[in-house]
Amino acid sequence: xxxxxxxxxxxxxxxxxxxxxxxxxxxxxxxxxxxxxxxxxxxxxxxxxxxxxxxxxxxxxxxxxxxxxxxxxxxxxxxxxxxxxxxxxxxxxxxxxxxxxxxxxxxxxxxxxxxxxxxxxxxxxxxxxxxxxxxxxxxxxxxxxxxxxxxxxxxxxxxxxxxxxxxxxxxxxxxxxxxxxxxxxxxxxxxxxxxxxxxxxxxxxxxxxxxxxxxxxxxxxxxxxxxxxxxxxxxxxxxxxxxxxxxxxxxxxxxxxxxxxxxxxxxxxxxxxxxxx
Amino acid sequence: xxxxxxxxxxxxxxxxxxxxxxxxxxxxxxxxxxxxxxxxxxxxxxxxxxxxxxxxxxxxxxxxxxxxxxxxxxxxxxxxxxxxxxxxxxxxxxxxxxxxxxxxxxxxxxxxxxxxxxxxxxxxxxxxxxxxxxxxxxxxxxxxxxxxxxxxxxxxxxxxxxxxxxxxxxxxxxxxxxxxxxxxxxxxxxxxxxxxxxxxxxxxxxxxxxxxxxxxxxxxxxxxxxxxxxxxxxxxxxxxxxxxxxxxxxxxxxxxxxxxxxxxxxxxxxxxxxxxxxxxxxxxxxxxxxxxxxxxxxxxxxxxxxxxxxxxxxxxxxxxxxxxxxxxxxxxxxxxxxxxxxxxxxxxxx
Numbered sequence: 108x109x110x111x112x113x114x115x116x117x118x119x120x121x122x123x124x125x126x127x128x129x130x131x132x133x134x135x136x137x138x139x140x141x142x143x144x145x146x147x148x149x150x151x152x153x154x155x156x157x158x159x160x161x162x163x164x165x166x167x168x169x170x171x172x173x174x175x176x177x178x179x180x181x182x183x184x185x186x187x188x189x190x191x192x193x194x195x196x197x198x199x200x201x202x203x204x205x206x207x208x209x210x211x212x213x214x215x216x217x218x219x220x221x222x223x224x225x226x227x228x229x230x231x232x233x234x235x236x237x238x239x240x241x242x243x244x245x246x247x248x249x250x251x252x253x254x255x256x257x258x259x260x261x262x263x264x265x266x267x268x269x270x271x272x273x274x275x276x277x278x279x280x281x282x283x284x285x286x287x288x289x290x291x292x293x294x295x296x297x298x299x300x301x302x303x304x305x306x307x308x309x310x311x312x313x314x315x316x317x318x319x320x321x322x323x324x325x326x327x328x329x330x331x332x333x334x335x336x337x338x339x340x341x342x343x344x345x346x347x348x349x350x351x352x353x354x355x356x357x358x359x360x361x362x363x364x365x366x367x368x369x370x371x372x373x374x375x376x377x378x379x380x381x382x383x384x
Numbered sequence: 385x386x387x388x389x390x391x392x393x394x395x396x397x398x399x400x401x402x403x404x405x406x407x408x409x410x411x412x413x414x415x416x417x418x419x420x421x422x423x424x425x426x427x428x429x430x431x432x433x434x435x436x437x438x439x440x441x442x443x444x445x446x447x448x449x450x451x452x453x454x455x456x457x458x459x460x461x462x463x464x465x466x467x468x469x470x471x472x473x474x475x476x477x478x479x480x481x482x483x484x485x486x487x488x489x490x491x492x493x494x495x496x497x498x499x500x501x502x503x504x505x506x507x508x509x510x511x512x513x514x515x516x517x518x519x520x521x522x523x524x525x526x527x528x529x530x531x532x533x534x535x536x537x538x539x540x541x542x543x544x545x546x547x548x549x550x551x552x553x554x555x556x557x558x559x560x561x562x563x564x565x566x567x568x569x570x571x572x573x574x575x576x577x578x579x580x581x582x583x584x585x586x587x588x589x590x591x592x593x594x595x596x597x598x599x600x601x602x603x604x605x606x607x608x609x610x611x612x613x614x615x616x617x618x619x620x621x622x623x624x625x626x627x628x629x630x631x632x633x634x635x636x637x638x639x640x641x642x643x644x645x646x647x648x649x650x651x652x653x654x655x656x657x658x659x660x661x662x663x664x665x666x667x668x669x670x671x672x673x674x675x676x677x678x679x680x681x682x683x684x685x686x687x688x689x690x691x692x693x694x695x696x697x698x699x700x701x702x703x704x705x706x707x708x709x710x711x712x713x714x715x716x717x718x719x720x721x722x723x724x725x726x727x728x729x730x731x732x733x734x
Contacts (some may be wrong), residue, residue, distance in 0.1 A: 109634055110666055112627040113659050114598070133659040137694045137723065154634055156570075156602065164537055312412070316405065339440055343408070346433050347401045368464075369433030 109147065111140050111155045119143065122163055126172050127331050128338070128357070128365040129179070142178040146171070169334060176331050180358075186227045186234075186268070187275040189327065189359045195378035196323070197235045200354045204322050205240055207352055215247040219321045219348065221309060222329030223252035226263025226302070227272055230294045232325065233301040234276075234284045243301075251318070253307035260304050266294040310337055315344040322350050328358040330366070342366045349383045356380070386413040392421040403429070404437040411441025416449050423453045426465060439468045443475050451476060451483045458487070458498045470498055474505040481508035488514055493523035500526060504533035512541075519545055528561045535565025543569050547577040556591060563595040567602040575603045585611060594624035601631030606639050608632070613645055622652050626663040633667065641670045650680050658691040665695035669702040678708065685715045693719070694727050701728075 111119065119139060120131050131139060143158060150171075152158050162171055187193060208216065218236070220229040229252035236243050236250070254260050273285060273292050285292040307314055309329070324345050330338045345355055346369050355370060357363055363370050363381040370381040386409050394406035407425075410418035422438050429435050442450050450472070457469035473480050480502065488499045500518050503511045518530035519542065531549070534542050546569075549562045566574035578599065582588055588596055593615055600608050609632065616625035633639045646668065653664035665684060671677040684696035697716075700708050712728065719725055 110630050110663070112601070112630040112634075113623055113663055114627045116659065133657070134689070134691050136659055136662060136691055137727070156631070156634075160538060160568075312408065336440070336443070339436070340408075343404060343433065343437055343440065347404055367433065367436055369431070369436060 109144060109153060109155055111136070111143060115155050115159055116140075118159055118163070122159075123172075123175070123179070124362065124365060126169065126335070127176055128362045129176075129331060129360045130362055131179075131360060139179065142175060145178060146175055149174075173332075180328060180331055184224050184227050185272045185275055186231045187277070187280075188227070188231075190275065191378065192327075192356060192359050193231065193235060195375055195380055196232075196354075196356065197239050199375035199378070200323070200380060200382075201236070201239055204352060204354070208322075214245070216243070216249070217321045218248075218250045218323040219318060219325065220250060220252040220302075221307075221324060221326040221345070223254050223259075223263060223304070224256075225259050225268075225272075226252060226266065226304070227268065228252070228325060228327065229263070229302045229304075230266065230284075230298065231276075232323075233294075233298045234280050236301065237284070237298060238280070248301060250302045251305060251321075252302050253305045253309075253318075255306070255308045257306060260306060264304055266299045268292050268294075309333075309341045309344075312340065312344070315341070316347070318344070318348045320350055321348050322353045324349060324353070324355045326355070326357055328361070330357065331361065338366055343369075346370065346383060351383055354380055354382045386410075388413055388415055388418060392418070395421060395425045400431050400434060403431070403434045407434065407437040407441045411444035414445050416445065416447040419445055419447060419449045419453055423456075426457070427460075427462070432464070435464065435468070439472055443472055448479070448483070451480050455483060455487050455495075458495050459492070466498065470501050473502040478506055478508040481506060481510045485510055485514060488517065493521075493526060496521060496523065496526045497529050500529045500533060504536065515539070515542060524555055524558060528557055531558070531561045531565045535561075535568040538569050540569055540571065543571055543574060547574055547581075550578050551581045552587075556589075559592055560595050563592060563599055567595070567599040570602050572603045572605075575599055575608075593621055597621065597624040597628040598631075601628030604628075604632060606632070606636055609639070609641060609645075613642065613648070616645070616648055616652075622656055622664075623660055626652060626660055626667070629667055630663055641667065643671070646671045646674060646677055650677070653680070653684065653692075658689045662691050662695035665692065665699050667699075669699035672700055672702065672708065678711075682711055682715055685712070685719075690721050690724050693721075693724050697724065697728050 116136055116139065123129050123131060143155065147153070147158050150158070162175070166172055205216070218232055220232060223229050229250045232250050236248060252263065269291055273281065276285065284295050284298045286295055309315065326345065330341060333341060342363060346367065349355060355363060364372055371384050373380050373382055388410065391406045391409045391413070394402050397403050397406065407422065410422060419442065422442055426435060426438055429438065454469040454472045457465045460466050484499050484503060488496050491499065496518070500514070503514050515530050515534060518526050521527050531546055534546065543566065546562050546565055549558055563578060578596065579585055585596065597612060597615055600612055612625050612628045615621050649664045649668050653661045653668065656664065665681065668677055668681060672681065678700065681696045681700050684692050687693055697712065700712060716728055
């Protein structure tokens with residue numbers, strides 16, 4: 108038995124939050140326990156206390172935290188991933204922003220999907236936008252999807268996905284926004300046209316400055332792979348890229364609050380979201 | 385080419401974004417001439433985003449003027465500036481050491497406390513001397529900060545000095561910090577020292593018992609289980625007792641828990657929130673040959689919280705046996721949670 112005690116679990120969760128900005132609830136005890144055991148096996152450690160000490164005080168370059176991060180995060184990407192967060196976007200944040208724009212007589216909406224990988228997220232946002240806001244066709248709406256990997260962007264532009272990538276797409280959305288083509292699905296042209304793909308390195312400070320006037324930024328499960336300083340720099344840029352009244356979404360367990368205190372935490376229908384006032 | 389003077393001028397811009405970019409550019413220029421304007425802007429800057437950008441810029445300037453400036457901020461009444469200054473100094477590493485020694489010697493109690501906060505992240509040998517002085521400091525906060533830091537770092541060379549502070553007439557905050565630190569350092573002698581200094585653990589004040597149990601878990605031996613049980617029966621120390629038993633069992637995998645603990649652990653498994661209840665269930669694997677305990681664990685398989693169900697499955701599987709597997713199979717026939725099913729299928733490795 109190499110069980111994390113309750114206190115050790117709390118310490119681990121706190122450390123992961125401080126260093127990665129990832130929050131884990133109590134019910135994730137078993138999940139974290141197993142990942143810690145794997146790291147202890149690799150390091151030849153038998154006592155969780157020794158592992159915690161290593162993680163907290165003997166990991167100056169963050170290598171062990173990164174190794175743990177690789178185990179506790181998933182690289183898998185699929186449409187409608189982290190559904191509850193998207194619900195907060197669709198039901199609360201998007202209507203609020205659109206309403207404010209209508210009041211001001213504006214008809215322009217910009218969304219940034221930062222670190223979009225093979226494109227599942229921006230196409231998901233395009234579907235939601237069309238569903239929640241049918242008038243989007245009369246507005247100047249744009250979803251800018253960026254990634255550092257040119258190969259991923261080439262894949263994304265094709266807008267073709269295997270069944271695994273669309274498994275969480277609600278059936279009525281599949282019908283409306285996707286076309287089945289053999290074993291794969293293609294995003295319908297009208298939906299795909301809302302998305303513009305662009306190569307961008309989030310570490311490139313000058314290129315980042317060109318990213319301005321967004322109402323929403325999605326950067327989910329990307330910053331966890333950055334070191335502290337780069338993460339902070341990227342979030343500072345996101346802050347500047349957002350319009351006032353806009354929102355930023357990181358992964359559901361990531362916390363902007365730990366990285367920057369500039370954003371305002373709001374609760375919307377039970378969801379926590381970060382906005383720029 | 386970054387025009388430093390232009391950036392300094394833009395620090396006063398009315399546009400928040402412009403000020404953020406100005407700070408970033410000054411940091412990128414890495415010119416010591418940018419330090420003073422950045423520091424000067426901080427107290428008047430209303431935007432947290434700009435303030436954060438200024439600190440991020442200061443970290444990038446490789447000049448000891450940043451250290452001097454940050455030390456000055458430790459005396460600020462603005463807690464945001466103080467905390468950011470501590471983080472900045474920590475990020476600058478060992479080169480801050482000589483400045484910290486001077487700041488500790490010359491500073492007021494608050495500054496000495498913050499210096500020790502910074503020192504906790506240094507590997508520089510001068511930090512040992514600073515700790516020695518901090519432990520003898522007339523200000524209690526400085527002493528407690530030093531003790532906490534030494535515990536976090538498991539600095540064994542100060543163990544005996546910390547043990548001498550654990551005595552009945554010490555300040556309660558100092559007592560708690562000392563016992564917690566000794567638990568982290570993890571030397572068996574500390575347990576004996578605490579018992580000796582208090583003339584028996586039953587005379588430990590209630591507020592110290594959770595910390596003491598942590599010390600028992602971290603440094604005790606199988607013979608100390610009885611003492612944990614004594615405190616566990618109080619019913620108010622469930623978390624501390626479960627943590628201590630779990631720690632002991634990690635350190636002594638063959639530890640045999642006394643039969644008298646089976647019932648209290650079942651009660652703890654019922655009355656506590658999921659994470660603690662899970663620990664209690666895991667400890668019950670010691671008695672899964674006992675029909676009453678097995679039945680109890682099987683009953684937990686229907687708990688709505690999956691953490692509880694997982695704990696029960698793990699405890700039952702640890703004992704093994706055909707009967708257990710059969711009972712599990714029938715009780716879990718309606719289980720749909722993939723993680724729970726994975727535990728049952730994979731037992732130890734998802």
